[in-house]
Amino acid sequence: NAGVMQNPRHLVRRRGQEARLRCSPMKGHSHVYWYRQLPEEGLKFMVYLQKENIIDESGMPKERFSAEFPKEGPSILRIQQVVRGDSAAYFCASSPPLTGELFFGEGSRLTVL
Amino acid sequence: EDQVTQSPEALRLQEGESSSLNCSYTVSGLRGLFWYRQDPGKGPEFLFTLYSAGEEKEKERLKATLTKKESFLHITAPKPEDSATYLCAVQSGYALNFGKGTSLLVTP
Numbered sequence: 001n002a003g004v005m006q007n008p009r010h011l012v013r014r015r016g017q018e019a020r021l022r023c024s025p026m027k028g029h030s031h032v033y034w035y036r037q038l039p040e041e042g043l044k045f046m047v048y049l050q051k052e053n054i055i056d057e058s059g060m061p062k063e064r065f066s067a068e069f070p071k072e073g074p075s076i077l078r079i080q081q082v083v084r085g086d087s088a089a090y091f092c093a094s095s096p097p098l099t100g101e102l103f104f105g106e107g108s109r110l111t112v113l
Numbered sequence: 114e115d116q117v118t119q120s121p122e123a124l125r126l127q128e129g130e131s132s133s134l135n136c137s138y139t140v141s142g143l144r145g146l147f148w149y150r151q152d153p154g155k156g157p158e159f160l161f162t163l164y165s166a167g168e169e170k171e172k173e174r175l176k177a178t179l180t181k182k183e184s185f186l187h188i189t190a191p192k193p194e195d196s197a198t199y200l201c202a203v204q205s206g207y208a209l210n211f212g213k214g215t216s217l218l219v220t221p
Contacts, residue, residue: 004156033208043157043200045208056207091156100145100204104156 002027004105005074006092012111019079019086021108025094032075033093033102034067043091049075082112115140115205119212126191126219134186134215136201144204146184148177151198151214160186160199191219 005024013019025032034046045059049069060067064082069075079086089109093102118137126132138146145164149157161170163179170177174195176187186199198216202209 035211040213042213043202043209043211045210048207058206059208093156100147100209101159101162102147102157102209103159104149106154106156 004092004094004103006090006105006108008108009106010109010111012113013082014113015083016081019082019110021077021079021090021092021110022074023077023092023094023105024074025092026103029094029096029103031095031097032069033095034075034077035091035093035104037089037091037107046077079110082110084112086110087112115203115210117201117203117210117212119199119201119215121215122213123216124218126188126217128192128219128221129190131187131189131191133188134199134201134217136184136186136212137182138184138201138203139182140203140205140210146179147202147204147209148184148186149200149202149211151200157200188217191217193219193221195219 007022032049035043037043047060047067048056064080066078089107091104091107093104095102116139120135147162148160151157161177166181168179174189178185196219198214200214202211
């Protein structure tokens with residue numbers, strides 16, 4: 001039973017480029033969460049999605065960031081026109097319905113040059 | 114606003130030296146307190162969920178307890194492989210609100 005799969009594990013972008021991070025939840029999980037972790041800071045919630053729906057995006061920056069979880073395929077976190085401050089580890093987590101327990105992937109580490 | 118504060122920020126123990134990590138929280142209506150372990154370069158690994166004051170859960174050398182204001186993660190006779198960052202979180206709305214973690218180092 002595969003866990004939460006994230007790719008790429010490492011991504012390097014220059015300022016102004018776009019970053020796309022992908023997440024496939026655990027089998028049987030229909031809820032996906034994205035978190036960001038900066039050095040010396042805790043995990044910060046960004047967005048919660050179910051298939052084809054954004055349920056809560058209260059943690060997403062208002063500009064340049066977007067997320068989707070299509071009916072088919074992985075969830076995608078998209079960052080447009082990246083800046084150095086976007087450098088961080090981005091974690092995806094999934095959960096089964098009706099439980100608060102999140103199961104995390106290994107993360108995607110974005111470096112913006 | 115829901116808040117989670119963990120202490121100490123860092124803890125160094127000798128192998129076999131038991132200790133406790135603290136997680137203080139303020140939340141309107143606790144719907145779950147969660148403990149995770151995170152190794153460097155890895156994603157957080159789920160350990161425990163506690164739902165009500167007085168509840169305790171154990172796994173190997175770890176025991177988590179919960180009161181109305183805080184949770185403790187007790188580590189009994191730790192081994193070097195217990196070295197990691199331990200994260201505490203409370204359910205806040207749809208998501209989990211995490212503390213900054215306690216970085217534990219267990220030396221042989």
